[in-house]
Every structure is written in C-alpha cells, then in structure tokens.
Amino acid sequence: MELYFAPLSCSLATRIALYETEQPAGFHQVTLSSKRLTASDADYLAINPTGQVPALRTEIGDILTEGPAVLQYVADRDPAQRLAPPAGSFERAKLQQWLNYISSEVHKAIFYMIFNPASPAEVKAFARDTLLPARYAHLSRHLEGRDWLLDEFSVADCYLVTTLNWAAPAGIDLAAWPVLKAYHARATQRPAVARAIGEELALR
Numbered sequence: 389m390e391l392y393f394a395p396l397s398c399s400l401a402t403r404i405a406l407y408e409t410e411q412p413a414g415f416h417q418v419t420l421s422s423k424r425l426t427a428s429d430a431d432y433l434a435i436n437p438t439g440q441v442p443a444l445r446t447e448i449g450d451i452l453t454e455g456p457a458v459l460q461y462v463a464d465r466d467p468a469q470r471l472a473p474p475a476g477s478f479e480r481a482k483l484q485q486w487l488n489y490i491s492s493e494v495h496k497a498i499f500y501m502i503f504n505p506a507s508p509a510e511v512k513a514f515a516r517d518t519l520l521p522a523r524y525a526h527l528s529r530h531l532e533g534r535d536w537l538l539d540e541f542s543v544a545d546c547y548l549v550t551t552l553n554w555a556a557p558a559g560i561d562l563a564a565w566p567v568l569k570a571y572h573a574r575a576t577q578r579p580a581v582a583r584a585i586g587e588e589l590a591l592r
C-alpha cells in the first residue's frame with residue numbers, strides 16, 4: 389500500500405493505522421498548494437481529483453480516498469490487529485458512527501473552517517467558540533471512564549487523536565476539556581502514534 393499524505397493533516401490517522409498494524413507501506417508527501425504535486429513532482433490531481441489527502445494506493449494499484457473508508461480498508465487488511473470490529477457487526481456500525489462524527493462534526497465543521505485561509509474571521513470564531521464546545525462535551529461524556537471510543541483502540545481513535553493534535557495550533561486549550569486532554573495524552577503514548585507524529589513533525 390502507498391499513502392498520499394500531508395504532514396500532520398487528517399492523513400496522519402492512516403499512517404497511525406498502518407504503524408499500529410505493522411503493515412508495510414510507501415509514503416508520498418503531497419504539497420497542498422495551488423499546484424498539488426507529490427514530492428516526485430507527479431500531478432496529485434491525476435491520482436485524487438479532489439486534491440485532498442488522504443489517498444491510498446492498494447496493493448493492486450487501485451486508489452481509495454476519503455479518510456473513514458481508507459482507515460477501514462487498512463484495518464480490514466489485518467483483522468488480527470483488531471483496529472476495526474468485523475464488518476456487519478453492531479460494533480462495526482458503532483465504529484462508523486464515530487468515524488462519521490469525527491469527520492463531519494469535528495474535522496470539517498470545526499477545524500477545516502479554522503485552518504482554511506479563505507474562511508472569514510467570524511466563521512473561524514463561530515466554529516471555535518460555538519460549535520466546538522458542544523462537540524467536545526459530547527466526546528467527553530462518552531470518554532469519561534473509558535480509554536477509547538470503542539472497547540478497544542480502533543481506527544476511530546487514530547482519527548480522533550489526529551484531530552486533537554490540531555487543538556493547540558487552533559488556539560484551543562485542551563485543559564478546558566480534562567477528559568479529552570487525558571485521552572490525548574494516553575493515545576500519544578502509544579508507540580505507533582508517537583512514531584507517526586514524530587516522523588510527520590520532522591517533515592513540517
């Protein structure tokens with residue numbers, strides 16, 4: 389498998405999943421500028437027409453995009469590592485519930501707006517000060533007294549820890565959300581998570 393990524397963006401979640409499952413993979417850095425080139429000067433729009441990361445090239449050369457789909461694909465390549473419950477089970481639907489919540493309610497509704505240079509100041513403030521507290525409260529209520537979003541660490545945690553990394557650069561102090569702060573500390577202590585973050589920090 390080959391992952392197209394941008395350092396510390398949402399594609400980090402897939403790198404974490406690859407490291408957690410110890411699956412061999414190649415990595416291609418994408419520049420998220422107007423040109424959208426890979427590090428080897430390939431036209432990324434020819435690989436993923438949306439221009440967004442992540443994209444995953446499978447072992448047989450197919451391209452898969454959209455983080456939640458990519459994460460489940462990686463987890464399903466090595467089910468023994470249990471990063472996703474079996475397809476068709478209720479637990480799998482719960483995994484999809486959390487992947488969708490993180491994608492739609494946290495990643496895109498909040499952080500995409502805060503980090504988008506074209507987003508007006510009022511939109512950034514609305515995302516940070518009005519939308520975020522209700523979503524962090526929901527996550528905090530669920531994570532109170534539990535280690536991970538499901539009973540075991542899963543690809544939903546790969547995604548959540550990735551978005552929590554963005555809090556500080558977005559001017560959000562996780563100290564106001566002690567359950568999430570403790571969760572973030574717990575997740576970043578996992579060797580695969582620490583390795584993935586460390587490697588991508590060095591690429592910034």
Ligand SMILES: N[C@@H](CCC(=O)N[C@@H](CS)C(=O)NCC(=O)O)C(=O)O
Binds near residue numbers: 394397
């Ligand atoms: N719907 C896509 C969104 C991915 C996304 O927003 N990726 C960001 C990085 S975190 C990106 O590529 N931003 C550049 C852009 O939107 O042009 C997914 O879930 O994978």
